[in-house]
Amino acid sequence: MSEIVKPSILPGFMELLPKDQIQFNRIKEVIRQTYEEFGFLPLDTPLLEKSEVLLAKGQGETEKQVYRFEKGSADISMRFDLTVPLARYVAQHYSELNFPFRRYHIAKVYRGERNQRGRYREFYQCDIDTIGENSLDIINDAEIPAVIYNLFSRLDIGDFTIRINNRKVLKGFFESLGIEDSQSVLRIVDKVEKIGVENVVKEITELGISNEAANSIMDFISVKGTNSEKIQQLKDLGIQNEIFTEGLGEIEQVFEYLKAFQVPEKNTNFDLTIARGLDYYTGTVYETMLNAHPEIGSICSGGRYDDLAGFYTKQKLPGVGISIGLTRLFFQLKDAGIIKDEENTLSDVLIIPFDGFVNDAISLATELRKSGVKVFLYTEKAKLGKKMKYADGLSIPYTIMVGEDEVKNQKFMFKDMKSGNQEELSIEDIVSKFNK
Amino acid sequence: MSEIVKPSILPGFMELLPKDQIQFNRIKEVIRQTYEEFGFLPLDTPLLEKSEVLLAKGQGETEKQVYRFEKGSADISMRFDLTVPLARYVAQHYSELNFPFRRYHIAKVYRGERNQRGRYREFYQCDIDTIGENSLDIINDAEIPAVIYNLFSRLDIGDFTIRINNRKVLKGFFESLGIEDSQSVLRIVDKVEKIGVENVVKEITELGISNEAANSIMDFISVKGTNSEKIQQLKDLGIQNEIFTEGLGEIEQVFEYLKAFQVPEKNTNFDLTIARGLDYYTGTVYETMLNAHPEIGSICSGGRYDDLAGFYTKQKLPGVGISIGLTRLFFQLKDAGIIKDEENTLSDVLIIPFDGFVNDAISLATELRKSGVKVFLYTEKAKLGKKMKYADGLSIPYTIMVGEDEVKNQKFMFKDMKSGNQEELSIEDIVSKFNK
Numbered sequence: 001m002s003e004i005v006k007p008s009i010l011p012g013f014m015e016l017l018p019k020d021q022i023q024f025n026r027i028k029e030v031i032r033q034t035y036e037e038f039g040f041l042p043l044d045t046p047l048l049e050k051s052e053v054l055l056a057k058g059q060g061e062t063e064k065q066v067y068r069f070e071k072g073s074a075d076i077s078m079r080f081d082l083t084v085p086l087a088r089y090v091a092q093h094y095s096e097l098n099f100p101f102r103r104y105h106i107a108k109v110y111r112g113e114r115n116q117r118g119r120y121r122e123f124y125q126c127d128i129d130t131i132g133e134n135s136l137d138i139i140n141d142a143e144i145p146a147v148i149y150n151l152f153s154r155l156d157i158g159d160f161t162i163r164i165n166n167r168k169v170l171k172g173f174f175e176s177l178g179i180e181d182s183q184s185v186l187r188i189v190d191k192v193e194k195i196g197v198e199n200v201v202k203e204i205t206e207l208g209i210s211n212e213a214a215n216s217i218m219d220f221i222s223v224k225g226t227n228s229e230k231i232q233q234l235k236d237l238g239i240q241n242e243i244f245t246e247g248l249g250e251i252e253q254v255f256e257y258l259k260a261f262q263v264p265e266k267n268t269n270f271d272l273t274i275a276r277g278l279d280y281y282t283g284t285v286y287e288t289m290l291n292a293h294p295e296i297g298s299i300c301s302g303g304r305y306d307d308l309a310g311f312y313t314k315q316k317l318p319g320v321g322i323s324i325g326l327t328r329l330f331f332q333l334k335d336a337g338i339i340k341d342e343e344n345t346l347s348d349v350l351i352i353p354f355d356g357f358v359n360d361a362i363s364l365a366t367e368l369r370k371s372g373v374k375v376f377l378y379t380e381k382a383k384l385g386k387k388m389k390y391a392d393g394l395s396i397p398y399t400i401m402v403g404e405d406e407v408k409n410q411k412f413m414f415k416d417m418k419s420g421n422q423e424e425l426s427i428e429d430i431v432s433k434f435n436k
Numbered sequence: 437m438s439e440i441v442k443p444s445i446l447p448g449f450m451e452l453l454p455k456d457q458i459q460f461n462r463i464k465e466v467i468r469q470t471y472e473e474f475g476f477l478p479l480d481t482p483l484l485e486k487s488e489v490l491l492a493k494g495q496g497e498t499e500k501q502v503y504r505f506e507k508g509s510a511d512i513s514m515r516f517d518l519t520v521p522l523a524r525y526v527a528q529h530y531s532e533l534n535f536p537f538r539r540y541h542i543a544k545v546y547r548g549e550r551n552q553r554g555r556y557r558e559f560y561q562c563d564i565d566t567i568g569e570n571s572l573d574i575i576n577d578a579e580i581p582a583v584i585y586n587l588f589s590r591l592d593i594g595d596f597t598i599r600i601n602n603r604k605v606l607k608g609f610f611e612s613l614g615i616e617d618s619q620s621v622l623r624i625v626d627k628v629e630k631i632g633v634e635n636v637v638k639e640i641t642e643l644g645i646s647n648e649a650a651n652s653i654m655d656f657i658s659v660k661g662t663n664s665e666k667i668q669q670l671k672d673l674g675i676q677n678e679i680f681t682e683g684l685g686e687i688e689q690v691f692e693y694l695k696a697f698q699v700p701e702k703n704t705n706f707d708l709t710i711a712r713g714l715d716y717y718t719g720t721v722y723e724t725m726l727n728a729h730p731e732i733g734s735i736c737s738g739g740r741y742d743d744l745a746g747f748y749t750k751q752k753l754p755g756v757g758i759s760i761g762l763t764r765l766f767f768q769l770k771d772a773g774i775i776k777d778e779e780n781t782l783s784d785v786l787i788i789p790f791d792g793f794v795n796d797a798i799s800l801a802t803e804l805r806k807s808g809v810k811v812f813l814y815t816e817k818a819k820l821g822k823k824m825k826y827a828d829g830l831s832i833p834y835t836i837m838v839g840e841d842e843v844k845n846q847k848f849m850f851k852d853m854k855s856g857n858q859e860e861l862s863i864e865d866i867v868s869k870f871n872k
Contacts, residue, residue: 004747004748004749004750005488005489005492005747005748006489006748007489007523007524007525007527007528007745007748007749008486008489008528009481009482009485009486009489009524009528010482010484010485010486010510010512011510013482013484014482015479015480015481015482015525016480017529017532017533018477018478018479018533018539021477021478021479021480022477022478024480025478025480036782036810037805037810037811038811038812038813039782039783039810039811039812039813041454041457041458041782042454042457042458042461042782043451043454043457044451044452044457044460044461045445045451046445046446046449046450046451046558047483047544047558048446048449048503048546048558049445049446050444050445050446052441053441053442053443053444053445056441067484067505067507067512069503069505069506069507070505071503071505071548072548074446074447076446076503087443088443088445089443089451091443092443092444092445093453096453097453097454098826098829098830100815100816103454108483110484112507112508122482122483122484130815132816135816136815136816137794137815137816137817139794139798139813139815140815142798143813143815146802150805256795257794257795257798260795260796260798260799260802261798261802262802262806309443311440311441312440312441312442312443313440313443314440346472346475346477346478347475358573358575358693359692359693359696360696362575362578362693362696362697363696366582366696366697366698369473369586370698374472374473374475375473375474375475376474376475376538377474377475377575377579379536379566379572379573379575379576379579380536380568380571380572380573381573390534393534394534
């Protein structure tokens, strides 16, 4: 045999041991199911794209991070998000899709970022987007938080708040103050949680905006009360600006629809401080916070945009969507102790044959499987101690030993691995234990 | 807006429209569930690997097809199968795994093959492998066909036959004829279905093997009867060769265990003509054929190997596994008419509000969702004709319109989109329709 190469993976990449992988997949599966139950259709685009297509829109900082290479005469790039491939897909298959087009996409994306803790060069994104043809009703902006609410309730990772804002409300208000460069102000306002009120005021005035106006902005974004109280207070300001009025009307509708979606008031917050840095968003924007873990930051973000695919088609395609960065979130939840080591729930029971009773163990396993019990069958000849160590290592909740007495009496010693309790059960008893 | 770039994907890559993607995912999901129910643990390794590690073993023809590139100082390759990453993973995490280690891996792999019909440069493989530490009991070689049997029974794609052979039986027999280069003969024998008996004899004699021996080989591999009859006939040959005897003993045990696994005799065939081209396999080998579609070739293949990870560790790791090339299989099944266009089964029902009844439609959708009904909500203001066209396009089996009468009476017109039948139902009636 040739020389041995030390097995290792690239820096910035990660892989999990089976127990963690089971937990990771469980979360991914809840996300998938929730997305599907709300009618989002699955999409699975090629991971490699033509560079000229994928990078049609200059990607700024991101572009440097793209894994790009040549093979033969092809200039190839790996996707760095799921939004650009969606834009390409919708433009390319436009005539074959039904609009509004709702799709989910759960897949890995690639960014050759500087290697640092909490940053991965390969990570899962879990996206949904609803794309309209020319227009898209505001109801879709309310459906997104309904999906978020259902998803994180099911994941059972603690209380959470979906922060909702509308960039038109901010933009219109800034305009009413005579501020033209509302994008720059939005970008500064978005940092208020990170850098504090004073620094925000300072940065705003550095744009050449008066202290008075800067303070008005801070008063505006700090409005207090329930969601509807905040909306009422903004109405009472009597601001005469079309964009402001439009945005306020949209946010009012979103919160009205959210009641019909039965999303509890306590899980939502009309929060004027969030703006989402990207210029991409044009209306409703979302962030989602775990109440007990603000340090994690937003675990699910997104918003409304005017035009998905302007680089690929003249057809106007407005949309609204969110993204979950699952790989990072998983490690954050682990670090915060929110997801703990669990039993291996992929298998219900481990069957261990005593030597010489392999055929009987297979028969038992097969009978149980026919009744829907998920059986892991131990297959090796080994000492009892080794077999029990294996059972412990796998963390399968129950174990059945199969030997002479068991086969003769058709009664099996059924052991709860956590409590250590044992009971003698027939095949029917075992099946009914799992099917209840 | 800047210039428009024509949206397209790289040649040799593919993506599906939502209806096909739903079907594709349904098949992928059945495979995943079956693998999990037999206790195989999920694995998800990085798609990019260090070239020096991934290509440690010379990959011959495959190596030319590998997508390999540099980024910064890293020499990076995309995985071309799921076996090499498994070998690397098991060697790297050896001390943290429990053996036998069973894993499944369903993921895309990449090969820059010549572009031709039925060949994809990006395709899904769906693999299971059971890896032992130093040794691995023959029962594992029987469990694999049990998984295959359960999997393809559930997929419901017609009658199929799992062909099983053992390379030791062939190798030992060739040795008993005085043939030293059994690998070369194995490779020729493996082609008998493609090139016919005459050509096989011709190619064998071209190796310098006598006509008599070549004919003996053909007689040997053409042995007829049930699986146990074939085994008995081979025993009766009285061949004095250790490897032959060992292989025959193994195959006998596999078929004995298969009875306990309740795999029907008619779904298996001890077939001496299959050898699997790869030198990699050392014992049991498998192919799976659709009885009505031999032209598709094997839809699931694999076998037993002596040493998984010799390039990464001195630890001996024998294993047994199979692989399904799902992307190609999907198109073959479509082409053969085995999977047909179906309804969109991701959603149970499409709710369409008449204009002005959006809130009521959301409330109905939310009530139904709370009872587990999968609801797709139509969100746009549009003419009725456009709404109905949308319903047809999505192929969701049932539709509910929500308007004034419906809301007043809390009775909803429930339409079967296939038959066109309608009935007036309460929310409870609708829920019980789906939960039965």
